[in-house]
Amino acid sequence: xxxxxxxxxxxxxxxxxxxxxxxxxxxxxxxxxxxxxxxxxxxxxxxxxxxxxxxxxxxxxxxxxxxxxxxxxxxxxxxxxxxxxxxxxxxxxxxxxxxxxxxxxxxxxxxxxxxxxxxxxxxxxxxxxxxxxxxxxxxxxxxxxxxxxxxxxxxxxxxxxxxxxxxxxxxxxxxxxxxxxxxxxxxxxxxxxxxxxxxxxxxxxxxxxxxxxxxxxxxxxxxxxxxxxxxxxxxxxxxxxxxxxxxxxxxxxxxxxxxxxxxxxxxxxxxxxxxxxxxxxxxxxxxxxxxxxxxxxxxxxxxxxxxxxxxxxxxxxxxxxxxxxxxxxxxxxxxxxxxxxxxx
Numbered sequence: 001x002x003x004x005x006x007x008x009x010x011x012x013x014x015x016x017x018x019x020x021x022x023x024x025x026x027x028x029x030x031x032x033x034x035x036x037x038x039x040x041x042x043x044x045x046x047x048x049x050x051x052x053x054x055x056x057x058x059x060x061x062x063x064x065x066x067x068x069x070x071x072x073x074x075x076x077x078x079x080x081x082x083x084x085x086x087x088x089x090x091x092x093x094x095x096x097x098x099x100x101x102x103x104x105x106x107x108x109x110x111x112x113x114x115x116x117x118x119x120x121x122x123x124x125x126x127x128x129x130x131x132x133x134x135x136x137x138x139x140x141x142x143x144x145x146x147x148x149x150x151x152x153x154x155x156x157x158x159x160x161x162x163x164x165x166x167x168x169x170x171x172x173x174x175x176x177x178x179x180x181x182x183x184x185x186x187x188x189x190x191x192x193x194x195x196x197x198x199x200x201x202x203x204x205x206x207x208x209x210x211x212x213x214x215x216x217x218x219x220x221x222x223x224x225x226x227x228x229x230x231x232x233x234x235x236x237x238x239x240x241x242x243x244x245x246x247x248x249x250x251x252x253x254x255x256x257x258x259x260x261x262x263x264x265x266x267x268x269x270x271x272x273x274x275x276x277x278x279x280x281x282x283x284x285x286x287x288x289x290x291x292x293x294x295x296x297x298x299x300x301x302x303x304x305x306x307x308x309x310x311x312x313x314x315x316x317x318x319x320x321x322x323x324x325x326x327x328x329x330x331x332x333x334x335x336x337x338x339x340x341x342x343x344x
Contacts, residue, residue: 095127102133106148121171170251184324232258
């Protein structure tokens with residue numbers, strides 16, 4: 001199936017969800033990937049992808065390499081291969097690869113095209129769609145980056161067969177996020193169906209991508225409704241930062257963050273205890289962590305202000321209103337937040 005993202009200024013593009021067809025680019029192409037993904041899938045991709053000139057840039061695997069030094073390595077490969085402004089980068093991997101390849105594409109010779117071919121569930125349902133690119137630094141996650149839309153996204157669900165169980169769960173967390181914030185019927189469908197089934201996971205990918213495409217088409221630069229996609233992320237990013245990005249996968253941290261956001265929503269009367277429990281149960285069905293031990297509550301709270309979503313020294317929280325709707329607010333009192341953090 002095909003999902004379209006409609007954007008102004010000729011930036012619209014299509015997301016193809018199916019096994020890869022033959023793809024040909026009449027220009028120089030660099031595939032950016034890591035050793036894990038290339039070991040499993042690079043031969044398959046090369047059998048489908050043809051270009052005027054094709055080279056592969058392999059960067060280290062892991063969130064801890066999502067920094068400027070790796071971007072320099074990608075750019076050095078591009079210069080060595082003499083890429084010009086008509087050349088193309090292909091992001092072939094998970095969200096880290098996609099974010100870094102997109103960012104490198106956005107700054108190489110002031111911006112060249114790139115394509116997303118996501119290989120993890122998390123990147124297929126979320127990170128590859130919408131044009132957010134960037135890297136981490138010591139102050140936090142994705143604080144350096146650009147909005148740079150791909151020219152196409154190719155999602156091949158057959159690549160998920162090699163995905164470790166934890167990585168699969170991390171992707172499910174982002175699917176649950178979409179359902180809680182935007183679609184109660186989808187949430188109920190997730191409660192009743194097993195995503196380890198091939199047919200079900202295809203449906204869930206398509207539904208999540210369609211949901212995100214609708215949101216991004218309305219709000220590309222996250223000035224309004226798109227911020228709702230950060231449900232669970234405000235808390236989750238602090239957890240990732242506190243644990244140096246090496247304890248939890250991104251989706252796992254988001255899962256815990258959703259539980260924290262839900263607890264806050266219950267406290268201020270937006271969500272019932274039963275709805276909170278249903279979300280927790282759905283996450284735990286896929287072994288996604290739902291608890292976290294906060295060492296220093298005040299320090300955890302201060303971390304919120306480094307998030308790029310905080311404005312005028314006010315923290316922006318995305319809180320569910322029951323199931324299938326949400327509220328973006330910066331009016332939550334510090335006392336309420338601290339009370340919730342003390343419970344973790």
